[in-house]
Amino acid sequence: MSLMDLVIRNGSVVLPDEVRRTDIGIKDGRIVRLGTIAEIEAAEAIDAEGLHVMAGMIDVHVHLNEPGLGDWEGFESGSAALAAGGCTTYLDMPLNGIPPTVTVRALQMKLEAAKGRSLVDFGCWGGLMPGHLDDLEPLSEAGVVGFKAFMSAPGDPGEEAFRNVDDATLFEGMKRIAKLGRVLALHAESEPIVSRLAASMRTQGATKAADYSASRPIEAELDAVRRALGYARETGCSLHFVHISSEAAVAAIEAAKADGLDVTLETCPHYLTLTEDDLERIGPVAKCAPPLRSGAEMEKLWTCLKAGRIDMIASDHSPCPASMKATDDLFEAWGGISGAQSSLELMLDEGFAKRGVPLPQLSRLLSYEPARRFGLHPRKGEIAPGADADLVLVRLHAPYRLEAEQLLYRHKISPYVGRSFSCQVVSTYSRGRLVYERGSGVRSLPSGEWIGTSPSGAKAGNTAL
Template sequence: MGGQDKLDFIIKNGTVVLKNEVRVLDIGIKAGKIVQLGEELDGGNAAALQDAAGLTVMAGMIDVHVHLNEPGLGEWEGFETGSAALAAGGCTTYVDMPLNGIPPTVTVNALEQKLAAAKDRSYVDYAIWGGLVPGKLHELIPLHEAGVIGFKAFMSSPGDPSEDAFREVDDYTLFEGMKIIASLNKVLALHAESEPIVAKLGQAMRAEGRLAPADYVASRPIIAELEAINRALFYAEQTGCALHFVHISSEAGIHLITQARGRGLNVTVETCPHYLTLSAADLDRKGAVAKCSPPLRDASEREKLWRAIAEGRVDMISSDHSPCPASMKEADNFFDAWGGIAGAQSSMELVIGEGHVKRGLPLTLLSELLAAGPARRFGLQAAKGEIRIGADADLVLIDLNKSYILEEGQLYQRHKHSPYIGEELHCKVTATYLRGQKVYGEDTGIGESKTGRWVR
């Protein structure tokens, strides 16, 4: 190579997780792209070197389910702190959800406000979900044209009763919305819980004074998840709409979705680290910091989810990072505490630590769930999701031999509560690179430059 072909950067001697194999390789990077993969690349031909001997190098996580709460509710999180936490956890691209912001992203004007809030304030790349809500069907095509990655709808109440908040869909809006979204070749992401079931059970629990964590779990049973999945799949068969089911908590739910795919439906499923590492029994010990919906299930259900992952029946794992001020987790009863787990920074370490270090699942499978699967589903695969020549150099270095106890002071998110504080994580992210630029280092912390871009 001549001097004009000098590389910007080489990561040397890392154990590199490729699509179908894991090999010790050097990675040559130029202009933010992976341009060489090989053994013993010429270090003299690079402006900078990073020795990754003893470390595992993976494609950065693509987290398609995060709530960063801007505009309007930035005091809950915000793009700056949320993206810092994601970067420290090995995530290089995230997709921000349309609710828990005021206004929610259900109009082009609201999208523009969100993009303005994100501009020059994100440490890693991002895309934006639009929302499907009653009374706004006419906004779907303009949002599509403005660049949203897909649409999100709630089949149960999102929990905020105020007029300007995100609303759940009625059946008419869901069916008509699916027709429009199908015509746009976009994906509809669904929070699948039956509102009639969970609302009635919740009312009954409150009326009986049953307000403990176990009562909350009982008020949102797996059957509520299954009923909503079945209804949405039925509508999808009539409309041809592509669906993505978010945060599925049960193996039975995954079974329904994979059965539908076998019938030819265009449908994918995600689960979350909290369903894979915690159980309903943890709620008594941890309290509302571990409250979410659907709720944590029992330990046997957790094992069934891992079995579904090992069998290749889950398409991706996302954080569902849903932060709030700590005061909102404090309530006289469990039903009144805000539901949402703030875990963005821990997702990759939880999945790799629990899935590979402890359970022996292949790193290639876990990389598919964390990066390649999300990239492919949401049209980012040209540049993201894999370590290969021509892809963005979005990389994470992980020490599989380093376990540690998570402490509050290590968290970058705005509000330092997490159900994983005090827990042992079985691997450690040591560095994260976005397009070849280091955005996080274990020793140096988060970098200064916020170079994250909007990915349309």
């Protein structure tokens, strides 16, 4: 074998089913060997003694707000924050970009906004929205990873903004997406339930955290999940439920899997680490939809996770300017949590250090299963020969307190500011290239690639941006 570009030596490497002390050989951005590698075989060597090496996180649920709203969070700041958190690939979802990614032209505008500005690799979701059913096939052919729809209002009333689906659009869209061989990702909350409860709260002058939480109960999530599963049975559409917040919804989705439906679900770090009491304490910075649940519900989610009933973890990074959180009225504040930089460390801290969830299981949730579900495996999601050298080096016993100035977001707000972590991301490699190092920050010019996918899951093409 010719000289390797890089070898990472002496690390504890987290593989899908074990943790093994071994070396990783890298050439031309790919992993070429696992095992003992002689000094002479590598042009550069990194000593990972005392560190764990994991596959970079694949965050399948990120809202970067370009084109149109890059002053919220753009590709440059968002991808830097993701890299600092050990994420090496992300999937951008339509929400606050103007225009939203519901046409090929809008996708092209997004890719142009990302050109030369993303630090790590990424893919794009298309959107299912009223008036754009005929855009689904062209978007699929253009290489979107799948489609996203809201079953409740996204919150932006602007004419150009992304809008939720009505039942007719959802059903017809699912029929077409099934024929395209794509996956539909769903924000599952019942709009009739949440809008009615919110209106009732508002007439009573409600403004507090408990009022907001009561307006979006678990029943609203469960009702939407059941309705979507019913449509999936009739249409054959593959589904992925985003940011599931309750054990009841997990159970409903699990039952559908047992019946043969092609359906997966994600939950988010905030549902596993924050509760409705934290929303009361922190305020609008911790507002999201579905809302944070009770401590008892959070523990039920952990039980589901440990039992293998949750498919993956994603951040649902949904940033906004700080001014949009600066209100005491929880209904008026923008709903969305900035958390992408902390996802991996939160799961290592709360999952591994405090609850004993094995590292291979966490790696499958954060990397392998997202890659497998959305057509990125075997090139991504696993430390294996032939895969991209997308790696994160972590120190498991390195306590620190997160301060706002450590955040790389455009707007340095997060419900995790002030939180103590037991571990640290030390460095992040994207295709063998050092992109982030703790203490010195971003270490590379942006050279992330857009990853287009075909309906079968094989890549339609990688385009360097």
